Amino acid sequence: MKVMKTLAATTALTVSAGAVSAQDMSNxxxxxxxxxxxxxxxxxxYVEPYLAMNPGLTVTWDSSSAEAVxxxxxxxxxxxxxxxLVDAVASDSMRLxxxxxxxxxxxxxxxxxxxxxxxxxxxFGDLLVSDCFVPQIVYSTTxxxxxxxxxxTAPTSVCDxxxxxxxxxxxxxxxxxxxxVEWALYCDGVAKDELYDVLGSDGxxxxxxxxxxxxxDDVVWWTAGAETPQLLADGEVVFGSTFNGRxxxxxxxxxxxxxxxxxxxxxxxxxxxLPAGLPADRRARALDFLKFATDTQxxxxxxxxxxxxPARASSAPLxxxxxxxxxxxxxxxPTDPANAGNIHVxxxxxxxxxxxxxxxxxxxxxxx
Amino acid sequence: MSDTTDTGPVLAxxxxxxxxxxxxxxxxxxxxxxxxxxxxxxxILVSFILPVGDMLYRSVxxxxxxxxLPRTVVAIQDxxxxxxELPDEPVFAAMAADLKDAASAKTHTKVGTRLNYENxxxxxxxxxxxxxxxxxxxxxxGPWKEQLLDLNKAWGDVEVWRTIQTYSPRVTQGxxxxxxxxxxxxDGAEARPESEQIYMNLLKRTxxxxxxxxxxxxxxxxxxxxxxxxxxxxxxxxxMILVLLPFWTSLLVRTSAWKILLQQQGVINDLLVWIxxxxxxxxxxxxxxxxxxxxxxxxxxxxxxxxxxxSVMQTIPPTYLRAAKxxxxxxxxAFWRVYFPQTVPGIGAGSILVFILAIGYYITxxxxxxxxxxxxxxQIAYHISTSLNWGLAAALGAILLAVVLVLYWAYDKIVxxxxxxxx
Numbered sequence: 001m002k003v004m005k006t007l008a009a010t011t012a013l014t015v016s017a018g019a020v021s022a023q024d025m026s027n028x029x030x031x032x033x034x035x036x037x038x039x040x041x042x043x044x045x046y047v048e049p050y051l052a053m054n055p056g057l058t059v060t061w062d063s064s065s066a067e068a069v070x071x072x073x074x075x076x077x078x079x080x081x082x083x084x085l086v087d088a089v090a091s092d093s094m095r096l097x098x099x100x101x102x103x104x105x106x107x108x109x110x111x112x113x114x115x116x117x118x119x120x121x122x123x124f125g126d127l128l129v130s131d132c133f134v135p136q137i138v139y140s141t142t143x144x145x146x147x148x149x150x151x152x153t154a155p156t157s158v159c160d161x162x163x164x165x166x167x168x169x170x171x172x173x174x175x176x177x178x179x180x181v182e183w184a185l186y187c188d189g190v191a192k193d194e195l196y197d198v199l200g201s202d203g204x205x206x207x208x209x210x211x212x213x214x215x216x217d218d219v220v221w222w223t224a225g226a227e228t229p230q231l232l233a234d235g236e237v238v239f240g241s242t243f244n245g246r247x248x249x250x251x252x253x254x255x256x257x258x259x260x261x262x263x264x265x266x267x268x269x270x271x272x273x274l275p276a277g278l279p280a281d282r283r284a285r286a287l288d289f290l291k292f293a294t295d296t297q298x299x300x301x302x303x304x305x306x307x308x309x310p311a312r313a314s315s316a317p318l319x320x321x322x323x324x325x326x327x328x329x330x331x332x333x334p335t336d337p338a339n340a341g342n343i344h345v346x347x348x349x350x351x352x353x354x355x356x357x358x359x360x361x362x363x364x365x366x367x368x
Numbered sequence: 369m370s371d372t373t374d375t376g377p378v379l380a381x382x383x384x385x386x387x388x389x390x391x392x393x394x395x396x397x398x399x400x401x402x403x404x405x406x407x408x409x410x411x412i413l414v415s416f417i418l419p420v421g422d423m424l425y426r427s428v429x430x431x432x433x434x435x436x437l438p439r440t441v442v443a444i445q446d447x448x449x450x451x452x453e454l455p456d457e458p459v460f461a462a463m464a465a466d467l468k469d470a471a472s473a474k475t476h477t478k479v480g481t482r483l484n485y486e487n488x489x490x491x492x493x494x495x496x497x498x499x500x501x502x503x504x505x506x507x508x509x510g511p512w513k514e515q516l517l518d519l520n521k522a523w524g525d526v527e528v529w530r531t532i533q534t535y536s537p538r539v540t541q542g543x544x545x546x547x548x549x550x551x552x553x554x555d556g557a558e559a560r561p562e563s564e565q566i567y568m569n570l571l572k573r574t575x576x577x578x579x580x581x582x583x584x585x586x587x588x589x590x591x592x593x594x595x596x597x598x599x600x601x602x603x604x605x606x607x608m609i610l611v612l613l614p615f616w617t618s619l620l621v622r623t624s625a626w627k628i629l630l631q632q633q634g635v636i637n638d639l640l641v642w643i644x645x646x647x648x649x650x651x652x653x654x655x656x657x658x659x660x661x662x663x664x665x666x667x668x669x670x671x672x673x674x675x676x677x678x679s680v681m682q683t684i685p686p687t688y689l690r691a692a693k694x695x696x697x698x699x700x701x702a703f704w705r706v707y708f709p710q711t712v713p714g715i716g717a718g719s720i721l722v723f724i725l726a727i728g729y730y731i732t733x734x735x736x737x738x739x740x741x742x743x744x745x746x747q748i749a750y751h752i753s754t755s756l757n758w759g760l761a762a763a764l765g766a767i768l769l770a771v772v773l774v775l776y777w778a779y780d781k782i783v784x785x786x787x788x789x790x791x
Contacts, residue, residue, distance in 0.1 A: 070753040095756065098477035098495065170632075175739075206563070220656055221739060235633050349492055356755050357488040360564045363747070366739040367569055 025285040026084075028058050033087040035063030037249060041305035042087070042136075044323070046293035053292075057285075068092060072101050072275060081275045084286040090269040091348055093133040098352075102132035102273040110287055112295040114314035123296070123312045127269055129348055134294050135271035135311035137302065140334035140343070141179055142265035144232055144247040145239045147257040158264035159187035161239055162215055172228045172240035175221035177362040178351055179241070179266045181208035182344060186264060196350050205358055209365045221366070232258050244334050248307035252325060252332070262339040266346055269311065309335035424769075427547075427762035430540035433532070436479040437466040441536040449530040450554055459529070460512040464504055467494075471501035485757055486542060486551070487531040493522035530554075543763035567764065570744040575771070577658060577743070578726035584666045585673040585722050586715060593677035593714070598686070608678075615671040623732045626664040630655035630736070656738030664736045669725055673718035680714030680789050713789035720779065720788065724772060744768060 031047070033039040039061060047059050062083065064071055069092050075081045088096065096102035105111075107128060111120035121128060127135045145155055150167060161171055161183070173180050182195050188211045190198050198204045212219075220237055222228055228240035229250040244265065250256045272294070274286055292298065299310035300318035307329060310316060319329050330336055334343075380389040402409075434441050439462035447455045470476035480494025497519055509515060516523040534552050535542060542552060549565040550557050559565075592611070596604045614622060629635045632651045640646040654660060684707065692702040730745035737743070744764060751761035779785070 067753045069756060073756065095481075098481055098491070099756075100474045100478060223734060234631065236631050349495075353484060353490075353492045354488045356485060356757065357564075359750075359755070360566060363566045364563055367566060367573075 024281060025288060026279075026281040027056055027285075028060065028282075029285055029289060030060045030062060030082060030084045031087070032062045032064050032068055032083050032085070034065045037306055038245065038308075039063060041302050042293075044305055045302035046289075046298050049298070050289055050292055069095055069099075069101075072096060073099060075275075076101055076277075081278065083275055084278065084282050085290060086273050086275060087136075087270060088133075088273050090129050090133060090135070090271070091351060093271065093273045094130045094348055094352055096273055097130045097132035101276055103276045103278075104131040105134065105274065107134070110291060112291050114296050114312065116314065118314065123314050125313060127311050129269065132273050133269075133271050134273075134290060135269045136294060136299060137270050137308035137311055138267055138335055139270060139308045140244045140265040140267050141174065141241055142244050142247070142334070143239050143241050143261040144228065144250070144258045145261055146232055146235065146237075147259050149235065149238045150259075154259055155239070155261050156263060158183055158261065160261075162187050162211065164215060164218055167238055169238035170218050170220050170236065171215065172220040172222050172231050172237045172242075174241055175223050175366075177205075177358045178346060178355070179344075180212065181205065181358070181362075182266070182346060183264060184208040184211035186344075187211060192344065196347050200350070200354070205361050209361070212365075229256070229258075232256065244332075245307050248332050252322070252327060260339075262334070263342050264344050265334055265339070266344045267334065268346070270308075271311065303329050303333070307332040309333040423758075423762050424766050425762075426759050427543050427766050428539050428541065429759065430482075430535060430542070431538050432479055432482050433536050434538050436470050436475050437463065437532070437536075439463075440466050440532065444529065444533050444536065447529070447533060449526065449533055452526060454513070454524065454526060455529050457511055457513050460516055460523075461506070461510060464501070464512040464516065465506045467497050467501040468504040468506060471498040476501065481756075483531055483535060485546075485760070486535060487527060489522060490528055490531065493520045493528065496520050497523075540759075543759040544767075546760055547763040547767055567744065567747065570742070570747060571767070571771070573740075574727050574743040574745070577662060577741070578723050581662055581665050581669065581726045582719050582723045584662065585670055586719065588666065589670055589673035589677055589718065590711075590715075593674050593681055596674070596678045597681035597684075611671055611674050614667070619668065619731060622668055623664055623735050626660070626667070626736055627655060630660055630663065655736055656741070658737070658741040660736040660738065661733045661741035664732050665726060665729060668732060669722045672721040672725060676717040676721065676789070677711065677714040680711055680717075684710045712783075713787050716783050716788040720776075723775075727768065727772065
């Protein structure tokens with residue numbers, strides 16, 4: 001669903017802006033994001049302070065990130081790109097970069113350095129997975145379980161998902177091969193650093209599917225992030241994978257009897273891309289906002305509204321308490337040392353190459 | 369004038385031949401009619417036929433390879449892929465030159481993505497080569513065979529070159545072959561391995577389930593339409609609101625409501641456990657399978673069946689049934705021989721509506737269909753919005769469209785399209 005939310009400001013328009021440098025920049029900014037709690041956190045952490053600094057600017061949200069790649073390609077073909085900055089997951093940003101739909105960025109030149117002077121590219125480090133991508137947050141796909149349905153021993157390993165004798169009942173998994181086949185191979189005894197060698201070899205995918213076969217009858221497959229928290233709340237499943245922020249709000253905000261299983265949580269990134277070929281004034285505005293919205297303080301501020309880890313190393317020490325609940329946010333971050341003992345980072349490039357092929361095998365397996 | 373006897377053409381009042389004058393009048397009439405429908409005609413042409421045609425054309429379009437790698441496409445023509453040998457140096461040199469141009473135009477990754485649909489792994493070969501290609505010095509840096517092999521071992525794979533050769537023409541049948549679970553092999557089209565066959569099964573399932581949904585709609589809608597048609601107008605209008613109310617409710621809301629009703633800890637199961645029909649450990653699985661899709665879609669599409677049936681039944685005079693009975697027919701004979709045949713046009717119209725809507729559905733099957741209750745439209749949506757393989761999506765769409773047209777033709781032969789009435 002496309003929710004357009006125009007913010008700000010007929011009143012702000014009456015205030016005459018004084019900044020001279022702002023004159024070459026467009027007075028409108030169209031941001032694309034995911035809607036819901038995540039977009040709200042961006043609104044509060046980046047957009048509201050930016051609007052306060054730039055009276056006269058109008059920011060419009062378009063909650064189309066889920067279809068961003070397809071829509072951006074259609075816009076480019078039609079020769080009318082109406083978006084200025086698009087929030088996308090890392091794999092989508094790589095595809096947009098490959099398709100020439102996103103502009104390649106010079107991170108050190110365009111982004112703010114850390115307060116201690118560390119350059120932006122060093123501050124983001126390995127998280128700069130694509131030349132077109134500015135990461136904002138680290139999130140993870142991980143498991144939540146019903147405290148009251150797992151008996152006396154709470155699950156501690158991702159492989160408990162595959163143990164239907166110890167934990168009978170349904171589990172919900174995302175309806176795609178990514179993450180699921182890695183977990184399956186890991187629990188089938190493959191070492192973490194060999195996952196992709198095995199998966200890419202002959203019979204690798206078949207081995208992963210054979211492992212998933214052992215629980216196939218007990219799986220509810222989800223496609224939207226909100227499904228697992230709902231299934232857990234209804235007692236429909238014992239375990240379920242979803243984005244960690246969704247589980248956080250079910251636990252902390254809605255007081256559901258759900259526990260977190262952080263083992264082998266699958267890290268992923270979400271961030272901004274700049275559509276290629278924007279007119280100069282819109283591009284200047286988008287870059288100005290991008291520099292502000294991805295500085296150390298802003299990324300740390302966002303963590304007060306949602307339990308996703310800031311992508312800059314320098315932001316981590318600044319993460320404080322939840323803005324409304326007043327609880328410490330650090331222990332709920334996927335990047336917290338207590339949670340990140342055993343993590344999984346999926347190989348973007350490998351999946352970009354093999355996704356369609358493996359997806360066909362996965363779909364054929366599902367239909368069997 | 370009336371007494372003239374010449375055999376010349378009959379003239380109109382103004383002296384022109386009547387035939388021409390008539391034709392002119394008719395032409396003017398036709399023009400006027402055409403002008404009246406012109407806005408709609410242009411609208412449909414611009415907003416429907418052209419875009420659909422353009423989308424369908426993508427199912428065979430393959431310009432990108434020849435446009436991005438013009439030299440390679442020419443150089444590789446004479447290479448024999450079945451020889452098992454890599455192409456010669458000129459092909460590699462052509463590829464290097466093409467890569468250099470493509471990398472500066474930033475199109476190398478696009479062609480990589482295109483070829484990756486046919487041979488997984490090519491995308492990264494192009495992506496990696498593109499990073500270096502801008503600095504290639506085509507004149508002096510040869511031999512390119514070694515250079516490219518150094519860059520990525522993918523360039524030493526005969527299959528990669530075979531894929532490039534196979535997909536160099538500007539028109540391809542690759543997407544259509546993929547859409548029917550086949551691929552271009554060394555000796556022409558061949559079936560994909562069984563573990564990768566999905567689309568034909570999905571198509572069969574889509575058609576079969578759509579027929580089941582249509583049938584259950586007929587069974588449920590018939591008595592409802594009959595009651596509506598035979599009650600006094602005041603009462604039937606009131607009941608009609610009950611039919612239309614869900615029809616006006618958002619599709620997502622209705623589908624989600626079915627989730628709450630059907631899930632294992634849901635309302636229906638709770639009720640069955642409470643009255644003791646089902647044991648608590650053996651709650652029924654009635655969602656996330658074909659059953660869930662059929663129930664939810666039957667409910668959602670029911671108004672499309674009830675409305676045409678109702679409007680047809682309303683036109684059948686009740687005196688026919690009374691006459692049949694007074695002539696000695698039993699209740700059943702009167703219904704089956706007199707009433708039912710008159711309602712067939714309504715059933716026909718409703719069935720076409722429901723069936724055609726059903727085979728294009730994707731939101732409801734995605735939400736309540738689990739793994740075995742999804743339709744081919746779910747795969748089309750996946751290829752449009754997630755995998756970006758629009759060519760394959762277009763081929764699947766074209767096949768679906770062709771199937772609908774064939775079924776429509778068969779329907780016309782069996783039921784007769786003149787036999788369909790919406791009221």
